[in-house]
Amino acid sequence: MxxxxxxxxxxxxxxxxxxxxxxxxxxxxxxxxxxxxxxxxxxxxxxxxxxxxxxxxxxxxxxxxxxxxxxxxxxxxxxxxxxxxxxxxxxxxxxxxxxxxxxxxxxxxxxxxxxxxxxxxxxEGPGKAYHLSVLDSNSGLDEYSQIALAGTLRAGWLSSILATEQQERGVIPKSAIEVSFLRGIVAYNEGRRAESIKFLGEVSKSSEESIQVGIATHLVGRFLSQKTRGKDKGKGASHKEAIQMLRRSLDIGLKLGNQRHVAQVQHTLALSLLIHDPNRRGKEAFDLLRQSAHTLESISDDDGVAQVLHTWAQALYRRRQAGDLEIAESKLRQSLSIGEALRNRQHQVRVLITLSKVVGTRNPEEGRHLKEKARQLSDVEKIY
Known part of the structure; x- marks a missing residue:
C-alpha cells in the first residue's frame, strides 16, 4: 500500500x-x-x-x-x-x-x-444515477437530472456529492450541465440562492432546449429581475437580461409543450414587466397573467392559480383604471378562498393584507378589520 x-x-x-x-x-x-x-x-x-x-x-x-x-x-x-x-x-x-x-x-x-x-x-435514487454513470455516462447524467427535478432534498444533496466525485474522477465530463443543474437546484432548495444562481447561470448559457435549461433560465431571470427591483426603472442591463432570459425560458417551455413551466414563466415575466415597465408593457403583462391563470386552472394547479390571482389583483390595484378595484377585490377573494382550502396560512396572510388595501379604499373600517385578521393569522403561523 x-x-x-x-x-x-x-x-x-x-x-x-x-x-x-x-x-x-x-x-x-x-x-x-x-x-x-x-x-x-x-x-x-x-x-x-x-x-x-x-x-x-x-x-x-x-x-x-x-x-x-x-x-x-x-x-x-x-x-x-x-x-x-x-x-x-x-x-x-x-x-x-x-x-x-x-x-x-x-x-x-x-x-x-x-x-x-x-x-x-x-x-433512494442517488445510487442508480451513480452506478449507471460508470456503465453509460449519458444515461447516468439523465438520471441525475431526474433527481434534481423530482427527488427529495436528501437525495438531491447526496446525488450532487456523488456527481461531483465522478466529475473529479473523470467518469462524467466536468462540462456536463446536468451536474451544474443538479447542484444549482439543490442549492436553491436549501436557500443558498447566490450559489444556486452561479451553477444555474452555467446551465442557462447552453444552447440546448431542454427543460433543465428552461428551468435554469427561468430561475436566473427571476433572480436578476428581483435584484433590480426598485432600481433603474426598467433601464438597467440586468433587467433587460432578465427579460431576455424569461422570454427564452417561455419559448423553451412552449416548444417542449410543458404547460406548467409555461404558466409559471408567464407569471414571472408578467410580474417583471409590471415592476419595471408598467406603462409600456402593461397590456402584455395582463395578457400573460390571464393565460397563466387559465393554464394553471386547466391542469388543476390550485396553488399556482391562487398566486397568479394575487399578482393580478395587485397589478389592478396599482393601475386603478375604471372598474379595476372591483375586479381586484373579486380576484383576491377567489385567491383567499383557494388559500383557505389548501390551508396555506402564509398565502392567506399575504392576500388579506392586499385585500385590506383594496377594500379600504371604499370602506376603511372593513379594511382595518381585514388587516387585523391578517395579523392574527400571522401570529398563528408563527406558533406553528
Missing amino acids: PDLLCGHAATDVDLVQEYIKGAERGLAALAAAESLTDYVAQRLLRVSDMEDPENFLQVIHGCNFVVHRNREWRLSTSVRDYLLDRLANYGDMEKTVHRELLNLAFDASEGRERLENLPLYLA
Whole structure:
C-alpha cells in the first residue's frame, strides 16, 4: 500500500492483504459502493470471486479503515480513493460490481428488494444515477437530472456529492450541465440562492432546449429581475437580461409543450414587466397573467392559480383604471378562498393584507378589520 494512506489505516490494510488471499480484489469491489450493508458487501464479494466472503467481512469489520454509521458502513475516504483507482486495473470486474449495485438499486425502486438490506443511497435514487454513470455516462447524467427535478432534498444533496466525485474522477465530463443543474437546484432548495444562481447561470448559457435549461433560465431571470427591483426603472442591463432570459425560458417551455413551466414563466415575466415597465408593457403583462391563470386552472394547479390571482389583483390595484378595484377585490377573494382550502396560512396572510388595501379604499373600517385578521393569522403561523 502506498504512503498516501498514513498511520494505522495503512497498517490494517497491509495486514489484511498479507494474510487473506485476494484481499485487494475484494476490497476494490467493496470500494465501488458509496456505503454498504453486510448484505450488499457479500453480493459484491461473491461477484468478485472472493473466497469465504463471510469470514472476510468479519475480519475487516475490526479494522479501522471501516467506518460504521448506524446499520451502514463504508471504507474510509483515503482507502476508498486508493481502491477505486485499483478497481480500474481489474478488467471487467469494475463493470461487474457496478452492474450488481445498479441492479440492486433498480430492484429496490421496483419493490423486488427489501430496503432494510440496502444503504440509503441505493434505496433512494442517488445510487442508480451513480452506478449507471460508470456503465453509460449519458444515461447516468439523465438520471441525475431526474433527481434534481423530482427527488427529495436528501437525495438531491447526496446525488450532487456523488456527481461531483465522478466529475473529479473523470467518469462524467466536468462540462456536463446536468451536474451544474443538479447542484444549482439543490442549492436553491436549501436557500443558498447566490450559489444556486452561479451553477444555474452555467446551465442557462447552453444552447440546448431542454427543460433543465428552461428551468435554469427561468430561475436566473427571476433572480436578476428581483435584484433590480426598485432600481433603474426598467433601464438597467440586468433587467433587460432578465427579460431576455424569461422570454427564452417561455419559448423553451412552449416548444417542449410543458404547460406548467409555461404558466409559471408567464407569471414571472408578467410580474417583471409590471415592476419595471408598467406603462409600456402593461397590456402584455395582463395578457400573460390571464393565460397563466387559465393554464394553471386547466391542469388543476390550485396553488399556482391562487398566486397568479394575487399578482393580478395587485397589478389592478396599482393601475386603478375604471372598474379595476372591483375586479381586484373579486380576484383576491377567489385567491383567499383557494388559500383557505389548501390551508396555506402564509398565502392567506399575504392576500388579506392586499385585500385590506383594496377594500379600504371604499370602506376603511372593513379594511382595518381585514388587516387585523391578517395579523392574527400571522401570529398563528408563527406558533406553528
